[in-house]
Amino acid sequence: MIRKLLVANRGEIARRIFRTCDQLGIATVAVYSHADRDAPHVREAREAIYIGPAESRDSYLRIEKILEAVRRTGADAIHPGYGFLAETADFAEACEARGLIFVGPRADAIRAMASKIEARKIAKRAGVPVVPSEGFPLLVKAAAGGGGKGMRRVDRAEDLESARAEAAREAEAAFGDGTLLIERYLERARHIEVQIFGDLHGNVVHLFERECSVQRRHQKIIEESPAPNLSPDVRGALCEAALRIAREIGYSSAGTVEFLVTPAGEFFFLEVNTRIQVEHPVTEMVLGFDLVRMQIEVAEGRALPALELEPRGHAIEARLYAEDPANGFLPSTGKILAWRAPQGVRVESGIERETEVGIHYDPLLAKIIAHANSRAKAIRKLRWALERTLVHGVTMNREFLTRVLDHPDFAAGSVHTDFAITYERDRSAEAVAKTALDAYRDARRQATRAVLPHVPSGYRNNPFQPAPPRAQVISCDEGHIRVEIDGAQYSFDVSEDASRHWIGDFSFARESRYPSEEGAASEESASSPMPGKVLRILVEPNGEVQPGDPLVILEAMKMEQTVRAHAAGIVDAVLVKPGQVVAPGETLVHVRSKGESK
Amino acid sequence: MVDTGSETYRANYAWMTREIDRLRAELKRSTEGGGAKYNERHKARGKLLPRERIEALLDEGSYFLEIAPLAGIGMEGEVPGAGIIGGIGLVENRECLIIANEATAKGGATGEPGLIKNARLADVARENRLPTILLVEAAGADLPQQSKVFVPGGRGFREITRRSKLRIPTISVVFGPSTAGGAYLPGMSDYVVMVRKRASVYLAGPPLVKMATGETADEESLGGAEMHSRVSGLSDFLADSELDGLRIAREIVSHFNLPKPTVEMAPVEEPLYPAEELLGIASADPRVPFEAREIIARIVDGSRFTEFKAQYGTTLVTGFAHVHGFPVGILANNGVLMSESAAKGAQFIALANQQNIPLLFLQNITGFMVGRSYEEQGIIRNGAKLINAVSNSTVPAITIMIGGSYGAGNYAMCGRAYDPRFLFTWPNHRIAVMGPQQLAGVMDIVKREGAARQGMAVDEEQLTSQKKALEDQITRESDPYFATARVWDDGIIDPRDTRTVLAISLSAALNRTVEGTMEWGVFRH
Structure with a gap:
């Protein structure tokens, strides 16, 4: 039995895991970086341990710091969430070695699936078709990756090399491993994945599929279950294939087998995610149980119960991101000024009012999950919920999400991974x-x-300009x-x-009514404050100066006076010589601001 | 109750609407500076128009109550607003008096009406202790008018430093030339901001210097902002641009430590009756009386009025009310002044002074009652009581002329000569020693009596035409535009704005601590 569980993660998933722990009576430990000192997940855990600076590689990705937090708190289990160390076999292994319960698959399963190249071999062994690796267009992706990082589409042979180089750099930066996998890019294919679940006693089940075809920049944004317009035969074959792979590796805990399904109904194995998925709530909603609880119980050694599973209704999730859909989905950062979650739907969020959304982590703000007895009703409910969601402080993709939901192709359930809408601000x-x-x-x-608040705004007894409407x-x-x-x-x-x-x-x-003060200093020149004699000149023409840099030393009133630069710039001309007597206000050095032409 | 369907109401309303249209047209003309051509030239030099400077200086959404916007209208050598724009508005949430030279009209040179207006603005600043911001771009005296302006013009500079002594600061922001005498505007100010490459402040410009001493110097070295900021020390703040100068002025104001005195405020309530109806209530004909309480009901908070001595001296309505939460004691004419009403007014003014309550005079007065029995009852004695009280009262008073202002009634009801803090008029207002027909009729009688004494026959035709000419002259001189041109008031207002104008005036007046007096001249009982 687990008594105290440490979540080696942050944001919404940490909060979601803590919630299940609270229901089970398991004590909770949060870890946090410098940037997350005041994050909601930190406050909601019973204990919280600092693990380093904001950069993930110095905090959430540091195995020894996580293990140190475990030691300090006496936690007996670790849940890795998703991302960060969730699919790092060494981490799972280190936990196993210390006798800690790792709430996830065994290290060898993680390792087997960590490399997409290795995973393809296993799929082949299990008799599951894999995406062909020849012909164009191709997709270059990080073997160790996920979340669309290090992924490039290549349409022509001549572009392959540069795409490989870029993807390798990105993969190296994101995952510490630049190994790439090249597969055929299947056009108009759907992304359908099957939730699998294994226990430590050799039992493996599938928990049906999720459709995740709506993506932007290879990142899922809308997920649903069941997949619409999927024939029972294909669904059955997909689930069966997923189970074969799970059995092949003796999978325990929650995992996901991803497939691409072509318009013709052919399907190909993509990869296995050996962790709880971001989109796991849609499966929970249609099945009516708690996957994290199942993970914990399986990790404690409990055998999977005999489940008679029948999905009920339809669940659909939208990921609310801090990003600007009108500007290439660039992440947006800032402090959350207002946050209001919609009512009547499930909301998993990592933010509150005052939360800083920074550059260091995934810009996911919240997941909003609607469940209803039909797909159309679930979409309507989700749309309603999105309209009632309020986030101020960062730019978000909410409007983009509602436009996707409104799109006839989406309503018809006929979208694929190439689906894209042209988005412009309304x-x-x-x-x-x-x-x-x-x-x-x-x-x-x-x-x-303070003065006369009831006098009409902008009152004039002699109006000069017409009052704005x-x-x-x-x-x-x-x-x-x-x-x-x-x-x-x-x-x-x-x-x-x-x-x-x-x-x-x-x-x-906010528009300033007045020019900024910074601009004001741009054409400053340095002049002498009082009558004196030039002692030394410390700069030369074309030399660069910063504000406060000494330019000239004068002797005045028997004292040395240093004349300094007001603004950054380039020395245009030195107008005086050592020994020269200067008058007050006399220009000594011309400094040209950098933008200014000569 | 006002019958808004009555013939009188509708006729008054129609007449007043036309008069307001005329007022708007005249006001619009006053905002056009030197006209489109000069304004365009001014803007082409990258400069803001004086009114744009004011707008950029004021807090966003602030009111601006312009004082005497039609000064000089119809007078010889007229320039819009007499070449100056002055008014009260909020800068950094503080009530300030802002004065800008109308640089596009005659280069901002001051003539006689401008001098009178300047003097009035200086009074507003001193009496109400309002920090003053001068937006300077002025050619100085209107040289052809020098005989009228040179000697009295000195007062303007004197006033700045006297205010300074009273801890009422003046900020000058110099946007252009401020030369010769004009140089003393910044010279006397407490804070001086000069705009780089724009300000030129010197006693004598390059031609005069060349003439006087033979020295050759350019404008910038003689009086540029750089020179004054770095060398002469006349400038305290060097601004990069006009807007930067205005920003600096705001920053200076934000550091003032001049807490506003407090008065007991009531919650603000809108009147229960619409201000719109004022247009139909006020008589188009100054000889037709109208009910003062109907005016009060459309001005004061919640239309609540605690009438004092309602049954006594009924031709003067007196009582207490609030305007935008400020306490006021109101005196409003409701007919000709009688002995009782005058005595009641004097008593009421004394009460307001005892309680430090500002006064509001609603003037609509043909004068004191005349006739043998009234003289016998001491109408002069009682009128003198009221004039004594008005003269010696020290609480701030605001006068609105809502109708006629004739004879000694003008004095007793706190006319201009009795220094109300502010005085505004309605378009139906008429002001003279007496009504034109009355005056012409009196002169007619005097002439006939004179002729009779000398045993001469009267030339009826000549007398009729003289009477007609005199009546026309007095009518013209009783006109509100004739009055406002001479700054006998602080402006003609749309009657519907009365409550707002009153609130701004009261609030401004309360920047000086209200200290009512208990000392009066000898009352003649």
Whole structure:
């Protein structure tokens, strides 16, 4: 029996594992990096141990620091979550060696599947077809990888080398292993995976499939179960193939066997993920049980019960990311200013108000999972939930997700991994938000004004410029406004930080009414503060200077006076010579700011 | 109750609406500076128009109550706003008086109306203890008018330093030339901000220097912002641009330590009756009286008015109310002033002083009652009581002329000569020693009596035409535009804005501690 479990992870998955532990009565230990000192997962664990700086390789990826945290807290089990050390065989092995319970598969299973090359061999042995490795287009990917990192599509032979080089660099950086795997890129294929589960007594079951075809940059964003429009024959064959592979390696704990399924119904083995998946909640929702609990119980040695499984209804998950869909899905960072999870659906989140979303970790903000008795109803529910989700402080992909849900191909269940929508910000909605923001700022300024808050905003007895049209404010409190614009009412949540205002789905840069002070110093020259004699000149023409650098030393009033640079720049000209007597205000050195031309 | 369907209401409303249109047209003209051509030239030099400078200086969403925007209108050598824009607005949440030279009109040179307006603005700053921000770009005196402006013009500089002594700071932001006498605007100020490559401040420009001493010097070396910031020390802050200068001015204000005195405030409530109805209530014809309480009900918080001595001296309504939460004691004419109403007014003013309550005068007065029995009852004696009280009262007073302002009624109801802190008028307002027909009629009688004494026959035709001419002259001189041109008031306002204008005025006035007096001149009982 496990008494105390350490989660070697962070964010939503750490919180989700702690929740199950709380239900089981297992004490919990969180680990955290410098960046996560105030993260929700840290506060929710009974104990929390610092494991190093923000960079993953110095904290969450450091096996010895995790083991040290185990020693300090007396934890008897480790759950690795997903990512980080979840599929590092050495970690599982180190745990096993110390007599710790590793809530995951055995180290040898991890090792066997860690290399995609090795995994292909096992699949072949198990009689499962693998993706052919010849012909174009090709997909170059990291053998050790996951999450789309180190992945490149190559359409022409001449591009192969550069793609290999790039992918290898990325793989090396992300996984510490630049080994690549090259497979045919199967066009219009669907990504379908089968959840498998094994115990330590040789029992293996499958828990049906998940469809994960909607991806961006090879990263899943919407997952569902069951897969739509999948014939019972193909579904049965997929599940059977997954079981064969699981048996081949004697798999224990939760895992996922991924396949590509062509429009013709052919399927090919892709890889095995030897961990709990990000998208495991959709399986939980249709089956009605807790996969993490099963993981823990199996790790404790319990045999899998005889399960009569029948998926009920349809579950669909959307991943809310801090990223900008209008700008190549670039990750967005910042402090969460407002966060409101929708009601009536399952939400797994790693954020709260004030959480910093930084550059060091996956930008996943939350997973939102809807379950209903049909696919159409689940989609409708998820869409409703997304519309009611509020995140301010970072740019997110929420609108993008709802557009995917609205897409006829998605509704028809006919999407594949090449599915992409062209996304542009909704300009008319943006204009409404801007109008509402102006009204909000105005109303708040009025309400908080110390002097005459009830005098109409911008009152003029002699108007000079026409007053800008304002939305009709129905109600306005801090952080919220309801307005009427062009005969329609809208409610918005509003947040602000030092640089931006956030309203509804949009954010707008704060505009300064005055030029910035930084710009002001750009054309500074150095001049003498008082009458004196030049003692020494410390710079030469074309030399680079930083603010505060000494330029000239004067002798004045029997004292040495150092004249320093006001701003960074290049010395354009030195206008004085040593020994020269200078007048107050006389320019001594011309410094040109770097951007400025001569 | 006001019958908004009545003939009178509708006629008044229609008339007032036309008058407001005229007011708006005149005001619009006052904002156009030197006209499109000069404005464009000004902007082409990369400069902000004076009104743009004010907008950029004010807090976002701040009000701006312009003082005497139509000064000089219709007068000889008229320039919009008499060449100056001045008003009260918020800078860093602090009430400030902002004065900008109308640089596009005659280069911002000051004539006689400008001088009068400047003097009035200096009063506003001193009386209400308002920090002052001068947005300077001025050619100095209007040289052809020098005989009118040179000698009295000195006052402006004197006022800046007297305010300084009273701890009422002045900031000058110099955007352009500020030369000769104008150089003393920054010279006398407590804080000086000069805009790089724009400001030029010197006693004598290059031509005059060449004439006087033979020295050749350019504008920048004679009085540029760099020179004054690095060498002469006249400038305290060197701004990179106009906007930067305004930003610096705001920053300076943010460091002031001048806490506003407090008064007991009530929760702010809108009146129960719409301000719109003021347009139909106020009479188009100054000879037709209207109910003062209907005006009060559309100005004060919650339309709540605690009337004092309601049954006594009924031609003067007195009582307590709040405007935007500020306490006020109101005196409003409701007919001709009688002995009782005058005495009641004096008593009420004394009460307001005892309680440090600001006063609001709603002036609509044809004068004191005349006639033998009224003289016998001591109408002069009682009127003198009221004038004594108004003269010696030390609580801030604000006067709104909502109708006629004739005769000694103007004095007793705190006309300009009695130094109310602010005085605004409605478009239906008329001001003169008496009504035009009355005055012409009096002169007619005087002439006839004179002729009779000398035994001369009257030339009826001549007398009629003289009477007509005089009546026309007085009508013209009683006009609100004639008055506002001479800064007899602080501006004509849309009656619907009365509550707002009053609130801004009251709040400004309360920057100086209210200290009501208990000392009065000898009352003649």
